[in-house]
Amino acid sequence: MGVSDRVSWERCPSCGGPAAAGWQASTGPDGLLVGEDLVEFDCSSGCSLLLREVTETFRASGRMP
Numbered sequence: 001m002g003v004s005d006r007v008s009w010e011r012c013p014s015c016g017g018p019a020a021a022g023w024q025a026s027t028g029p030d031g032l033l034v035g036e037d038l039v040e041f042d043c044s045s046g047c048s049l050l051l052r053e054v055t056e057t058f059r060a061s062g063r064m065p
């Protein structure tokens with residue numbers, strides 16, 4: 001963990017266990033906050049997941065815009 005602005009606990013899409021998700025605020029060209037990007041994902045069971053896969057899972061579940 002280091003680059004994240006915020007950390008939340010999420011359910012790992014692979015094993016269903018708790019995982020720490022790191023979020024970084026994303027801003028549009030005008031500097032306004034438009035959302036958050038997933039920048040780190042650390043499953044407590046040690047699953048190795050691609051950030052892209054986790055992001056897609058969250059998007060599909062309505063967790064992210």
Ligand SMILES: [Zn+2]
Nearest residue numbers: 012015043047
């Ligand atoms: Zn896992």
